[in-house]
Amino acid sequence: MSDLTDRLAQGLPHGGLVVDPDVMAAYSHDMAGFCTAGTPAVVAFPETVEQVQHILRTATDLRVPVVPQGARTGLSGAANAVDGCIVLSMVKMNRILELDPVNRIAVVEPGVVNAELSRAAAGLGLSYPPDPSSWESCTIGGNIGTGAGGLCCVKYGVTSEYVLGLDVVLADGRLLSTGRRTAKGVAGYDLTRLLVGSEGTLGVVVRAVVALRPAPAPQLALAAEFPSADAAGAAVCEVMARGLTPSLMELMDAVTVRAVNELGQMGLPESTQALLLVAFDGPDPAGELAAVGEICRAAGATEVVPAEDQAESELLLEARRLALPALDRLGTTMIDDVAVPRSRLAEMLAGVAEIAERHALTIGVVSHAGDGNTHPIVIFDADDPEESARAQRSFDEIMALGLELGGTITGEHGVGLLKREWLARELGPVALELQRQLKAVFDPLGILNPGKAV
Amino acid sequence: MSDLTDRLAQGLPHGGLVVDPDVMAAYSHDMAGFCTAGTPAVVAFPETVEQVQHILRTATDLRVPVVPQGARTGLSGAANAVDGCIVLSMVKMNRILELDPVNRIAVVEPGVVNAELSRAAAGLGLSYPPDPSSWESCTIGGNIGTGAGGLCCVKYGVTSEYVLGLDVVLADGRLLSTGRRTAKGVAGYDLTRLLVGSEGTLGVVVRAVVALRPAPAPQLALAAEFPSADAAGAAVCEVMARGLTPSLMELMDAVTVRAVNELGQMGLPESTQALLLVAFDGPDPAGELAAVGEICRAAGATEVVPAEDQAESELLLEARRLALPALDRLGTTMIDDVAVPRSRLAEMLAGVAEIAERHALTIGVVSHAGDGNTHPIVIFDADDPEESARAQRSFDEIMALGLELGGTITGEHGVGLLKREWLARELGPVALELQRQLKAVFDPLGILNPGKAV
Structure with a gap:
């Protein structure tokens, strides 16, 4: 055993460390494309706060980088290993410590799965709204x-809105x-929100x-099928301008509609260039849907x-x-945010369609339309280096377009490795310098997830 | 003119600086009790971002402290002048720059009054929910x-939830x-939330x-009148546990009820030891009120x-x-949070009542009960030094009690000067050290509102 694993083992239970190369390879990356991953020195699975403190103290003493991980479902490479690091997997700290209906809070360990x-x-008539697509894992x-989002965010907001307090082990x-x-x-x-x-x-x-x-009603x-993305976008704006607040408002573009149509045998006509899904969970969803229906027709x-009932809703x-499985069938996918x-x-x-055409690529766009949060999904042949390079370029151009339209390079997936260079472009020099200084306050040696985000 | 005012005047319009002692005295403090206020060197009224930058640059060059101010309605002394400072009043930067119903945002200058x-x-069918009591000014x-709150927060949250982005002039x-x-x-x-x-x-x-x-319905x-604070507290818990979300849930204790009864000639019986006000602004307020009524009776x-209609609601x-005017009539008041x-x-x-009795003081408690946010109002004779000292002690004991019950020393009024010593007790040494290091990143010379909060 190396000095590192030896030191770590002194404060961890049997099975708390893994150095098997195959296992370590599995823990070396999340689900992002186009991101490099290093080779960890060890993967640690702490079960208590004290064990996490022991790991961080050891890392500080030995100046070893630490890469914290959840379920590695991330899409930005933020959980990717760097060479020689301790991968710190939090999945064994997975207890729900409290559920309190009067104060409407839960106290949880970090490895608790969202769906759990x-x-x-x-079970107590409550809900934890943030619902990323990976919520089951x-x-x-x-x-x-x-700072994960999800489908519910148009009405219920994102993770940041739901975190009241944190216990955090520092570097x-x-x-x-x-x-x-x-x-x-x-x-x-507000250190809590700084950490989220x-x-x-x-x-x-x-x-x-x-x-x-409180748990919402079903x-x-x-x-609604639209002959153009423009028309669908106009409907989305009108729904919001009228003061309606759907619990879900998702938009699929023509590429996605065709892919879904094929996979799911939906029988949608060729003329459908955009499909809008809108849902309400208030006391009068039928009335609100009727209003949205009129807006869509107009x-x-x-x-x-x-839908007439919940079963029909589920079908829609x-x-x-x-959408994602259907686009995945078309090639290697890279999901933007x-x-x-x-x-x-x-x-x-319209801009994404233009980028796709110019690069001769297929790009499907799934949007949390109510939030203006688009997920353009670039499809390419990963075995073709030239096409991969075009995919990478289009991915970047999509971010540039977003910034040009007053948007952000990441609505809910994060910066990680994938968008690190783009972060400076969005933040500008003053904010970036402050962010780096804040990082140095928390982690003066730079051992915590080095090379990620700022 | 001093060097300071001379330098400031070079970048400010006529009338943008005030050195008249009487005017400066008025601008030297907010509405907090028990807080010292220094004598400013000058009060500045910038009208543009560039003018604010000019003021801060000058302050940095000359190492002069700057105390930013809004309408000075604060209750913690955070806006109080320190000797020789520039009071930076933002009240002339009071334009609403954009109101956008599709994106549901407003872009405002800092001096815009909440009510405006x-x-x-x-006027566009929208609302800006945070509604501190001082919202008209x-x-x-x-x-x-x-990080102001208000009555609406039980349903709609606090200022922090509504701030998406900021332009900020640094020290x-x-x-x-x-x-x-x-x-x-x-x-x-998330620098935005760090700044809020x-x-x-x-x-x-x-x-x-x-x-x-979207603007809520009226x-x-x-x-509901209760024979004890315990019974009212139990009703509050049951309302929340049942999954109801009132738009307002306010509780007044026996002291406040008596004072209000007297001032407003409400005719409440002597047996009323607590008065709970609950409101709903959803589609079926009468139904929800009926459920709350049953909970209260139980x-x-x-x-x-x-109430049968809105007019009756207003009366209730x-x-x-x-509450506040009624308690104000009884003596000098000091409002805790x-x-x-x-x-x-x-x-x-119960703890506040015990503190009041032990110190032989009158303390009325008005609570945003749905948030657990209490405002114990200590009433004393400011001309009696011994009673003032007891008032100060009881004010402190109320904070100690709040911490003991798992609470915070300030729900919505802030730390300012008033609770500075208490902040360390709530945060603990690790958080306090980090907070001070963050402050040093933004303001290495310590010229921004020195002596306040952290």
Whole structure:
């Protein structure tokens, strides 16, 4: 055993360290494309706060980088190993410590899977809204690291809105407690929100107090077929301008619609250039859907199909669930994550179509339209270096377009390795310098997830 | 003119500087009690971002402290002058730059009064929810500095939830842009939220992008009289545990009820030891009020009065509006701001009553009960040094009690001067050290609002 693993083993239970190369290879990366991953020295699986502190103290003593990980479902390479690092997998710290319906909070360890928290909350008539697509496998710790979003965000907001307090092990092993268990609190700077979305570069979350909401009613959905992305974008704007707040508003572009149509045998006509799905979970979803139906028709929808009941809703939403699998069948995929003001959504879609055409690539766009958060999915042949290079270029041009439209390079997936160079472009020099100085306050030796985000 | 005013005058319009001692005295403090205020060297009223930059550059060059101010309605002394400082009043930067119903945002200068933004938003069917009691005079910049809350927070959250992006002039005069105009975004550390609630110690907000919501329906209220604070606290817990989300849930204790009864000639019986006001603004407020009424009766309410219409609602809510004026008539008041988990609300009220009795003082408690946010109001004779000392001690003991119950020393008023010594007790040494290091990153010379908060 090396000095590192020897030192680590002194404070970890049997089975808490893995150095098997095959296992380490599996833990060396998340689900992002186009990102390099190094070879870890060891993968550690702590089970207690003290063990995490021991690992960080050891890392500081030996100046070894530490890469914190949840379920590795991330899409930006933020959890990718660097050479010689300790991969710090938090998956064994997976207990729900408290569920409190009066204070509407849960206290959880970081390895709790999103869906497990959601189901436990549902058992008490509560919900934990943030619902990234990977919710059946991703962890709350990973969600906090990324600042994860999901389909529900148009109505219920993102992870940041639901994190009230954190226990965090700092780079030198000290334990930091931030935030509160109360509904409100303004004592001192908001370190909790600074840590949400910091991608494991400032500290390792070992416990979180998250807010819960009363469980919403089951949602009722509507599908509307549009002859153009412009028309669908106009409908999205009108829905929001009228003061309606859907629980879900997803838009699929022509590429995605064709792929889904093929995979799911949906029988959508060729004329459908955009498919909008809208749902409500309020007390009168049928009434709200009727209003949305009218808005869609006025915007030029060729077909509007409101569900009559929950089963029909599920059928309509199936189209959205099939989107990624349907596009995956067409080649290697790389998923982008550009959010623009929702008034610019149609321009964003038109711009992406132009980029796809210019690079002779297929790019399907799935959008959380209510948030203006688009996921352009670039499809390419990974065995063709020239096509891969075009894919990479188009991926970058999509980010440039997003910034041009007043948007951000990442709505909910994070910066990680994938968008590191682009972060400087979005933030500008003053913000970037401050961010690096903040990083240095938390992690003066630079051992926490080096090379990621800022 | 001194060197300082001379230098400042070079970059400010006529009338942009005031050195008249009487005017300066008025601008030397906010509305907090028990807080010292120094004598400013000058009060500056910039009208543009460039002028703010000029002021900060001058202050950095000459090492002069700067105290940013909104409408000075704060209750923690955060806006109090220090000797020889530049008081930086943002009240002349008071334009609403954009109101955008599609993206549901407003772009405002910091001196915009909360009520003006609210009314402008209402004109487009939108609302800006944070509603501190001072909303008719306080500014959005001040709200951001404090992290202000209000009555609506039980349903709609606090200022922090509504600030999407900021333009901030740093201590050295550089302009920092944080955040975004989009609904979502996770590019880099969340500097926006770090700045919200930072009480002018990290930078001077010169522009803010804030989120708006569709205007809610008018709320319908209910008043319930309880024979004890315990019973009222139990009702509050049960309302939340049942998954109801009122738009307002305010609780007044026996002292406040008596004072309001006297001032407003409400005719409440002597047996009323606590008065709970609950309102809903959803599609079926009457149904929700009926459910709350049953909960209150089951918890022991002696009387439950649901409003039949909005006019009746306003009459019921009048009791809450009279609370502060009614207590003010009894002597000098000092308002505390302790938030506890709402499940501990009854214990908090019992503890405050015990403190009042032990110190032979009158303390009335008005609570945003749905948030667990209590405002114990200590009443004393400011001309009696011994009684003033007891008032100060009881004020401190109330904070100690809040911490003991798992709460925070400040739910929405901030730390300022008033609670500075208490902040260390809440945060603990690790968080406090980090906060001070963050402060040093933004303001290495320590010229921004020195001696406040951290």
